[in-house]
Amino acid sequence: MLPFDIEYYRPDTIEEAVKLYRRLRENNQEPVFYGGGTELLTRARLQDVHYDAVIDLKNIPEVRIHGQKGDWLEFGAGLRLTDLADQNLWPLLTATADRIADHTTRGQITLGGNLLSTIPYREISLPFLLMDEAEALIATDNGIERRPMADLTSDSFIKPGEFLVSVRVNGGEAKGVAYRSHKMTRQDWIDYPLVTVAVIKRPDGSIRAAFSGWAGFPFVSSEVNRILSDTSRSPRRRAQQAVSHMPVKALEDLHGRREYREFVTEYTLAQILDELEDD
Template identity: 40%
Template sequence: MLPFNFDYYRPKTLTEAVELFQYFQHQGKHPYFFSGGTELITLGRIDLSYADVVIDIKEIAECKVMGYDGNYLVLGSTLTLTQIEEGNYYPLLSKTSSEIADHTARGKITLGGNICGQIFYREAVLPFLLADSQMVIVGPEGVKVEYINAIFQQTLQLKGGEVLTQIATEKKYIDAPFISIKRRQQWETGYPLITLAALKIDGEIRLAFSGLCPFPFRSSEVEGILNQTDVPAETRIMSAMDFLPQPILHDIEGSDKYRLFVLKNLLHELLETFNSY
């Protein structure tokens, strides 16, 4: 049970959803766009999330699309992680999403909910950061399309009343060689220490991380160093680790020093997999 009550609305269109959000915001209330609801329930129980108006968008048609539009794969934000995995349109995303939470939870967690959530892992964003995907956002000013690396800065930078509706990814990234590795402190159980996702595109490695810092990220500086194939692998790895964002997480799952130890091994595995030693 949640420790607060809320009014529930289920608009049929995105326009109606945005108008409801604006109306209740102007009334001094705290509206919340809802698709899977797992985070509102989880964090609401411990007083880290609150809403007195819930606007459910999960059945709006534009938010449920999954398929190609020309040369772009378009995925709706209210698709569940289970639907993403079963559809398997983007194998790197399927692999990364298949290891989020457990099977039951993945049937409720949505793509948009994971990307826009407060929990710092948010692994589903990593494949899109690597692919320069485009985010389709609807808000009071209408529809806008933004490249993810321009609008995702630790979190997706949405304005009040804006909602992520779709993500479009060019096919060349979908077909690129990839790896996705998740390391946990306790083998296959518990929260992850670090998740690494990587693509090799146009002969160069792109990589993004979750669990290393309090936010998911992709670093052009780290990529630039690791792609210097004329430099020994160990030298590249040690140099790249000097350019990591800060702070490095230090919590019950693992210390900052242990995370860096795990990261070093992951980077060796990455370079070996892509034959960049």
């Protein structure tokens, strides 16, 4: 039971949802778009967030698309993380999704909910951040707009009143890479990450890495990617260099001290690079 009263709406179309949000705001209400609800319900119980109305998007067909259309792999924002794993359309996405929360909760967390979470990890974004061709379809007052997934962490990626409909990536690019996705936790298997690292090796041999848990947001770094791709150095040396050239300092929090995060990230990167040498 939530500690405050809310209204619940389940629109059937994108247009209905966008108009409803606008109408509720005009009535001075605080609506939120609702996917799986795991974050909104837990934060409400902690009285960490307040809203007057939830707009449940799960009944909108475009939010549940899941498949390949032409060159694109399409993933609706309302897909559960277990849906991604069950269909396994993109193995790197499955590998990352399968280490978020626990199995039952993954059956409730949605792709869109994790991508746009206020919790800093947003691990499901890592595979998308590694791709050249990855874009989000966002419902706005002006219809559907396409925005690059590379802008996910910018303030302008999604504005109040807009919601994520789906994400798509170029299927050839997404499936044409060797990959690893490792989540490292301090102690328990089910926990927030010290760091989650997703790494791809592209057909030309270059390496890209995306990180969650290191900072308050997921990120990629062209400088780090350049270092990781320099095969004139050993995997261990590249991992050391990468960690010392991160664009932001590692977090220091309850999950681990900065030095420990750096150590775990370096160790994980070296292990992944070693494995990818053989792929």
